[in-house]
Amino acid sequence: MKTSRIFLLATALLVSGMAQADIVIRDAYVRAMPPGQSNTGAFMLIENQGDEDRALVSADSDAANVVELHTHRNVDGVMQMRQIPQIDLPAGATTELQPGGLHIMLIDVPERLMVDDEIRLTLVFDDGSEQTISAPVKSVMGGMMKHGEMKGHGEMKMHGHAKDMPATD
Numbered sequence: 273m274k275t276s277r278i279f280l281l282a283t284a285l286l287v288s289g290m291a292q293a294d295i296v297i298r299d300a301y302v303r304a305m306p307p308g309q310s311n312t313g314a315f316m317l318i319e320n321q322g323d324e325d326r327a328l329v330s331a332d333s334d335a336a337n338v339v340e341l342h343t344h345r346n347v348d349g350v351m352q353m354r355q356i357p358q359i360d361l362p363a364g365a366t367t368e369l370q371p372g373g374l375h376i377m378l379i380d381v382p383e384r385l386m387v388d389d390e391i392r393l394t395l396v397f398d399d400g401s402e403q404t405i406s407a408p409v410k411s412v413m414g415g416m417m418k419h420g421e422m423k424g425h426g427e428m429k430m431h432g433h434a435k436d437m438p439a440t441d
């Protein structure tokens with residue numbers, strides 16, 4: 273187990289080293305899963321340092337059977353998640369994937385993700401390049417929203433910046 277983890281990390285470093293350096297991923301994390309939950313989200317900052325607009329077109333992970341790109345939108349006052357074909361990464365800008373907004377959805381996760389686990393995520397961009405990153409699992413206050421529904425707007429604002437959140441554990 274330990275050996276394979278080191279191998280994965282080495283692979284991740286190698287892959288990201290070869291990938292286009294224009295896309296820089298920071299502060300990636302995955303939301304720890306409460307008991308009985310089989311879905312969770314991955315969040316991060318994606319900076320496009322290049323001159324061309326890029327897009328994240330798909331993602332994959334060993335930790336989940338299905339990985340989708342999602343956003344939230346307000347439908348008649350109710351925040352709903354839905355799948356989107358891509359996440360735009362405008363040139364020169366940092367795009368934030370955060371709870372209540374854009375996120376990478378990990379669906380059908382066979383092994384419950386606990387705080388301090390490390391999850392490997394592969395991100396595929398519209399120019400065909402890929403980056404594989406290792407994201408720690410963190411506790412995110414406010415609980416996991418159910419698919420297709422979410423608490424009110426005020427609550428979402430309060431939880432807007434995941435990195436400022438206190439751990440609940």
Ligand SMILES: [Cu+2]
Pocket residue numbers: 313342343353354375376377
């Ligand atoms: Cu989602």
